[in-house]
Amino acid sequence: MSSSLPSSTPSLSASTQPSNLSTPAPGTPASPASSAICTRQHALYCFDVLVAHFQKRDPMPPPFDNANESFALFATWNTTQGRRASGKPALRGCIGNFSPMPxxxxxxxxxxxxxxxxxxxxxxxxxxxxxxxxxxxxxxPFIPIPDPLSWTPGEHGIHLTFPSPTSNSRRTLSATYLPEICPEQGWTKEETVISAIHKAGYRGKVVVGDDIWNSLKVKVYGSVKAGCTYSEYTRFIQAE
Incomplete structure (x- = not known):
């Protein structure tokens, strides 16, 4: 397949401001102000990084204006191969870092x-x-909230921590869901928090107000997101 993957490395330009941080509902925290500019070009760059990995070459130089600014970030890959019964792309990988880096x-x-x-x-x-x-x-940036349900689906991501209930453990369990996960899955806020508790590694039953729930420390954050498909990547390369 190597011969069919684009090998040129054109320059890219970033231009659009994020638009998905909205006014919060009453009683919920406002998303923190952000200077983040996330565009399709960032995702195109990720595609070139992956293609370059298989072609054993260096990826294109960082082309966007905020290349040296530091952000916490996630990169997500989805696939249409073996498409789910719903017809929607399936998750293929999603990992990120909560510590800001260039x-x-x-x-x-x-x-x-x-x-x-x-x-x-x-x-x-x-x-x-x-x-x-x-x-x-x-x-x-993260904002602590006093109530695990004081956030707005689709606007806030949640990051929760709680002490492991294992008697001999001093571990702290943690998990997060990006802002889009709750509406994409059709969950309520309560279902989202309980799912995150299980994602963190706790397998027992959880109900609002129990010991696990009351031990939660929850922070919310916003995100700006942009993406592209492989065909958009190849068209971009061919147009240069």
């Missing part, structure tokens, strides 16, 4: 980590690339 470095690292090292899935193969789409999420 954007270009972060995209180079997590474009590959999410494609090749998400242990929920086998590593992406070169012949899968034409079926992939990529999205990049840049995260805003």
């Amino acid at each position: 954007l270009a470095k972060g995209l180079r690292e997590y474009a590959l980590v999410s494609a090749l090292e998400d242990h929920r899935f086998s590593p992406v193969r070169e012949d899968e690339i034409p079926y992939l789409s990529c999205s990049v999420s840049l995260l805003t």
Whole structure:
């Protein structure tokens, strides 16, 4: 497949401001102000990083204006290969970092980590690339909230921590869901929090107001997101 993957490295330009941080509902925290600019070009760059990995070449130089600005970020790959019964693309890998790092470095690292090292899935193969789409999420700073349900689905991501209930353990369990997960899954806020508790590693029953629920420390954050498909990547390369 190597001969069919684009090998040129054109320059890219970033231009659009994020638009998905809205006014919160009464009683919920406002999303923190963010200077993040996330565009399709960031996802195109991730595609070139992945293609370059298989072609054993360097990826294109970081082309976007905010390459040296630091952000917490996630890179997500979805696939249309073996499409689900719903017809929607299936998740192929999603890994990120909550510690801000220079954007270009972060995209180079997590474009590959999410494609090749998400242990929920086998590593992406070169012949899968034409079926992939990529999205990049840049995260805003975390805001603690006093009530695990004081957030707005679709606007806030949640990050929760709680002490492991195992009697001999001092571990802290943690999990997160990006802002889009709750509406995409059709969950209520309560269902989202309980799912995150289970995602963190607790397998017992959880109800609002029990000991596990009352031990939660929850922070919310916003994100700006952009993505592209492989066909958009190839058209971009061919147009240069």
